[in-house]
Amino acid sequence: MSGGAAVADSDAAMVLAEGVHKRFGALEVLRGIDLSVRRGEVACIIGPSGSGKSTFLRCVNHLEKIDAGRLFADGVLVGYEERGGRLHELHEREVARRRAEIGMVFQHFYLFPHMTVLDNVCSGPLIVKGVPRAEAEARAPAP
Amino acid sequence: MSAPRRPGDITAVPVRHPGRWVASAVVLVLVAMLINSLVTNTRYGWGTIGHYLFERSVLDGLALTWGLTGAAMGIGVAGGIVLAVMRLSANPLLSGVSWFYIWVFRGTPVLVQLFLWYNLSYLYSHIALGVPFGPEFVHASTNTLIPAVVAGILGLGLNEAAYMAEIVRAGILAVDPGQHEAASSIGMRRVQIMRHVVLPQAMRVIVPPTGNEANSMLKTTSLVSVIAVYDLFGTTQNFIASTYESIPLLLMASIWYLASSTVLSVAQYYVERFYARGAQRALPPTPLQRLRANLTTLRRPRIDLAPVAPASRRR
């Protein structure tokens, strides 16, 4: 996957990629991705199997570390903090806190098989955000 | 078009198995011979067995055997989880220490380890709490801190931890790595992922061998009789020493071990059933359900039962 020309509009962008590179060993999967997705915009990433679509999405959630470039989610640098002109890795706690703000559906869904449907839906609010069970369960069914 | 008529139900003559009848007859004769000898051979000493079975000190020994099993398995499971997580850690020091522990404790006989704990005071005559290489705040003699029973629990438990570590590690590795990622993508932290997502699913793989370990531990505890702990077997040996009724007393102990391990097996069955949630469509039948299903037919045991209603599967 290599980047095309896209408008970089950092203020309004929900997801902003600037020259993102990612390699697995000798295989360079992402070669300079530039992308900007504005709030409310629906974007489709289309490509042949193995072209790096999933890899890019995983990078946005910091499940993979990028090798070069910058990735921003909601205006915040993904996975790092820039202080004094240097990048600092984020503590696990902070990474988890930011991930909680990003929704992601995996290619293989990865429901938690040992939980009921209701518990699957509630697991985020219940375990991560500490919402009381009654409140989480009340909010779970779609209106 | 009229609805097709339903054909009549099938009533076929079952295949005959003459070989089964012959085999059954042979087995029945052997069983009859065994029962005959149990009744007529007075050396079994059923009266002696009955006399000692509910003797106060035997029951105390039995309680101690259960206590040792519980305590040793408690240390084993807790230690095993810690060792397994350490072993899978990216930190080479942690995984190295865990590897070394497992290597040492699995590589030496538990009987030798029991004697080592029992004789710990030879190496360290007193144990103290304080700053490493610095002043001590409290200290006590090793022999008062580690009486024989504690030495037994430590010996059995720390040895068990090494075996449990491998069982837990296998369970953790059996969980789809995608589960780990999915949990981190909704913002769970490492400890939360372990506790809420990975371990509950690993349990399905961990529980059956752990039940096996507990069952084995129940009988391995009899080794503590060599360090002067009066568990079921120690008490039995005491009576043998004073009455010389070896066979009846050994049978008496065997009856209690058998009864105890039966109780453990039933408990294990229900624990396994609990952790099968999400992995199987229908829960396996309980022993009672199985019995009821088999009572209705003499010809062929049925174990395939209708799926358990989903409502009963929730917690």
Ligand SMILES: Nc1ncnc2c1ncn2[C@@H]1O[C@H](COP(=O)(O)OP(=O)(O)OP(=O)(O)O)[C@@H](O)[C@H]1O
């Ligand atoms: N953890 C990894 N280690 C090594 N190679 C990887 C890893 N993850 C992905 N790859 C490789 O990176 C390439 C891109 O994979 P990716 O899963 O992103 O493709 P995709 O576009 O999502 O494909 P699909 O349409 O089949 O889902 C593939 O060649 C894949 O084998």
Ligand SMILES: [Mg+2]
């Ligand atoms: Mg994909």
